Amino acid sequence: MDWFGRIAARPALKLRARRPPRWLTVLLYHRVLPEPENGFELDRGVADARPELFDRHMAFIASACTPIDLAQLIAYHAGEAELPRNPVLVTFDDGYLDNREHALPILRRHGIRALFFIATDYVGKRRLFWWDRVAYLFARSRVEVAHLSYPTDLVLRLGDERGRSARFALKLIKTTRGLDLARFMDELAAALGVPWDEALERGLVDRNIMTWDDVRALQGGGMDIGSHTRSHRVLDTIEPGELADELVQSKAEIERELGSKIVSVSYPVGRAIRRLPLIERAVRDAGYQIGFSVETRANPLARSAFDPFNVARVPMEPSTSAALLAAYLAAPEMHGA
Numbered sequence: 001m002d003w004f005g006r007i008a009a010r011p012a013l014k015l016r017a018r019r020p021p022r023w024l025t026v027l028l029y030h031r032v033l034p035e036p037e038n039g040f041e042l043d044r045g046v047a048d049a050r051p052e053l054f055d056r057h058m059a060f061i062a063s064a065c066t067p068i069d070l071a072q073l074i075a076y077h078a079g080e081a082e083l084p085r086n087p088v089l090v091t092f093d094d095g096y097l098d099n100r101e102h103a104l105p106i107l108r109r110h111g112i113r114a115l116f117f118i119a120t121d122y123v124g125k126r127r128l129f130w131w132d133r134v135a136y137l138f139a140r141s142r143v144e145v146a147h148l149s150y151p152t153d154l155v156l157r158l159g160d161e162r163g164r165s166a167r168f169a170l171k172l173i174k175t176t177r178g179l180d181l182a183r184f185m186d187e188l189a190a191a192l193g194v195p196w197d198e199a200l201e202r203g204l205v206d207r208n209i210m211t212w213d214d215v216r217a218l219q220g221g222g223m224d225i226g227s228h229t230r231s232h233r234v235l236d237t238i239e240p241g242e243l244a245d246e247l248v249q250s251k252a253e254i255e256r257e258l259g260s261k262i263v264s265v266s267y268p269v270g271r272a273i274r275r276l277p278l279i280e281r282a283v284r285d286a287g288y289q290i291g292f293s294v295e296t297r298a299n300p301l302a303r304s305a306f307d308p309f310n311v312a313r314v315p316m317e318p319s320t321s322a323a324l325l326a327a328y329l330a331a332p333e334m335h336g337a
Contacts, residue, residue: 009326112300117228127221226264270294298332
């Protein structure tokens with residue numbers, strides 16, 4: 001698809017601009033990070049783009065598409081306005097410090113108002129994201145075999161299977177219903193023989209995760225802010241009685257810190273909530289007007305097809321060249337709905 005992006009994307013987008021838009025593409029980033037050093041021990045899988053690649057992405061969007069913001073999308077859904085030609089919404093999940101340091105200046109230079117979703121416990125309580133902690137523990141461990149008794153008896157082998165065991169630990173967190181995350185993380189650290197304490201965690205957090213002042217700087221720089229829940233637990237693994245706490249308290253904390261109403265949420269791990277009526281009702285009851293998942297597809301803009309609580313986002317990766325992004329934006333229907 002790179003050849004299409006290099007040669008045909010701009011002409012295709014110009015043709016599309018002659019008629020009302022039929023598709024909305026929403027992009028998802030987590031980290032805009034310079035090349036990690038060899039000793040980098042956090043999760044490399046969320047480093048979606050180096051600053052120079054992100055700059056090329058945003059330059060193309062600004063010149064060939066029409067960047068939109070959250071207010072425009074909500075007005076469209078309410079039937080109060082139409083979206084512009086070739087609409088694109090840029091979003092970020094989690095709350096990494098490089099969002100302010102590297103992404104914000106690039107977004108402002110290109111006149112793009114992005115939407116940043118914040119997982120509030122990690123920003124407010126200065127805790128390290130659980131996937132980064134898993135990566136750190138496995139990178140530091142020197143044991144050959146780790147034995148855990150929670151959430152069930154487990155044997156994790158390291159050595160040549162270190163990566164597979166780390167992925168298994170992440171899968172447990174993402175899929176185990178009612179998991180006591182703090183207990184699991186403490187037992188994992190002990191089983192892997194890696195020291196972990198508040199001072200160590202605080203140092204990692206301060207180098208990698210925004211403070212509320214940083215989030216306010218995003219808002220002051222013209223960006224929109226949304227909720228990414230409190231603990232970033234997958235919603236369908238949380239007991240029904242705890243759902244409101246995840247959704248309502250996260251929203252309330254952001255509103256208290258920023259002094260503005262929060263109406264959008266992105267679902268942890270990007271799992272869509274269609275066919276999960278209990279969760280969708282909890283999202284609505286918490287006061288959100290729109291919710292975002294992660295699916296490699298564009299969103300059809302026929303009003304009968306647009307689902308405001310399952311807005312799909314396309315995850316960006318280091319391998320997403322500017323040409324590949326251009327190709328995707330020029331032919332969104334190729335990815336279906």
